[in-house]
Amino acid sequence: MPLQADSFWVSVDDQQLHVRYYGSAHPNTSMTTPAILMLHGSVGSGRIFYSRSDKGLGPWLARQGFEVYIPDLSGRGLSLPPVGPESHETQTDQIHRQIPALIDAIAERHGDDCVLQAVAHSWGGVLLSAYLAKAAAGALPLPSLAIQSMVFLGTKRAVSWRNPWRLIPLDLLWGLYGELQTRWKGYLPSKQLGFGSDNEPAGVYRGCKAWVYSGRRWRDPIDGFDYANALKHLRKSSVLFPPTLLLSGSGDRYLGHPQDVETFSQELQSPSAVHLRLGKQYGNALDYDHVTLCTAPEAQSDHFPLIADWLRGKRSRFPISPITPIIPTVDYRAQS
Numbered sequence: 001m002p003l004q005a006d007s008f009w010v011s012v013d014d015q016q017l018h019v020r021y022y023g024s025a026h027p028n029t030s031m032t033t034p035a036i037l038m039l040h041g042s043v044g045s046g047r048i049f050y051s052r053s054d055k056g057l058g059p060w061l062a063r064q065g066f067e068v069y070i071p072d073l074s075g076r077g078l079s080l081p082p083v084g085p086e087s088h089e090t091q092t093d094q095i096h097r098q099i100p101a102l103i104d105a106i107a108e109r110h111g112d113d114c115v116l117q118a119v120a121h122s123w124g125g126v127l128l129s130a131y132l133a134k135a136a137a138g139a140l141p142l143p144s145l146a147i148q149s150m151v152f153l154g155t156k157r158a159v160s161w162r163n164p165w166r167l168i169p170l171d172l173l174w175g176l177y178g179e180l181q182t183r184w185k186g187y188l189p190s191k192q193l194g195f196g197s198d199n200e201p202a203g204v205y206r207g208c209k210a211w212v213y214s215g216r217r218w219r220d221p222i223d224g225f226d227y228a229n230a231l232k233h234l235r236k237s238s239v240l241f242p243p244t245l246l247l248s249g250s251g252d253r254y255l256g257h258p259q260d261v262e263t264f265s266q267e268l269q270s271p272s273a274v275h276l277r278l279g280k281q282y283g284n285a286l287d288y289d290h291v292t293l294c295t296a297p298e299a300q301s302d303h304f305p306l307i308a309d310w311l312r313g314k315r316s317r318f319p320i321s322p323i324t325p326i327i328p329t330v331d332y333r334a335q336s
Contacts, residue, residue: 004023004024005059010102013093017071017072018080019070020050021067021068022054022061023066024063033067033115035110036069036118036311037103038058038071038118038124039073039125042200043195043198046058048295049070049119057294069105071102073094073098074094074204083199084186085186089204090207090222091221099131100131103116103143104144106145112144117148117149117150118149119150120151121152121153122255124152125150125246126157126211129227130220133234134225134230136241137230137233146242149243149313151245153293154261155256156256156257156261157212157263157267165254170254174209188205206221231270245306245310245318246275247261247277248275248293249287250278250282252289252293256293258277262275278302285298
């Protein structure tokens with residue numbers, strides 16, 4: 001299927017967020033085509049989902065008939081201004097303003113009846129879940145479009161699984177040395193330090209680090225909002241969290257260890273959250289790690305079709321309980 005690809009920018013405060021678009025038709029001529037918002041994780045950009053030659057999960061989904069939107073958050077990728085000592089954005093800013101602004105931009109291109117889905121890699125899934133929890137609890141305005149379903153790849157919030165592989169890259173380099181470098185430079189120079197493709201604003205880095213090491217406690221470091229409590233009450237109400245498929249790779253040793261992904265799936269407290277582990281022992285082509293989960297060529301015939309099925313609502317093959325009937329898609333905006 002021929003692809004259309006272009007870029008545009010979304011203004012949020014003093015930021016210009018770059019968005020890479022992939023689709024088989026112009027969105028204004030295909031209002032009912034499902035749209036996908038794809039969020040990258042920490043110390044990275046939207047390039048985790050696409051390459052310069054238009055390969056990757058984003059273009060692959062576009063070839064399946066989806067309209068795909070891949071933003072770069074807070075100075076990452078092609079967003080402006082680039083991350084530097086003057087970058088003042090926090091993780092809370094991303095949750096409060098950047099994510100809803102991106103959803104608004106999709107609504108403007110597609111219309112209010114757009115069917116919106118979401119795909120996130122790593123920390124992008126945490127940010128998106130935090131935004132939805134806050135909006136459903138009334139702490140933020142409801143999104144202009146309801147997200148109908150989500151897929152998270154290698155998404156964990158807290159890193160609790162202890163093994164020797166995490167000590168140097170995560171605890172010492174990112175956690176300890178990263179903090180020293182951030183105090184010195186005014187931002188996290190992760191690209192120069194060799195543990196990320198993009199540098200990160202100090203406030204975003206420290207917000208992420210606070211949650212990674214917070215165990216079961218999940219509160220906003222700025223306004224004190226209790227996400228765990230909000231999700232707990234959400235489950236007891238008539239509002240349902242969007243059906244969420246979480247994928248982890250058996251070769252991911254600490255950034256998205258399957259046990260930490262499983263813990264996060266339980267944190268969502270959603271009966272429609274499903275966690276699948278991918279690896280050779282489960283019949284997959286590779287023992288996927290944190291990056292190859294999105295980028296390996298084998299993934300196109302391995303688990304990318306599972307992602308497309310989930311987003312299309314074809315979930316009878318997934319171990320949702322109860323399997324019949326499938327938990328329905330719910331517009332949580334109409335029930336809060």
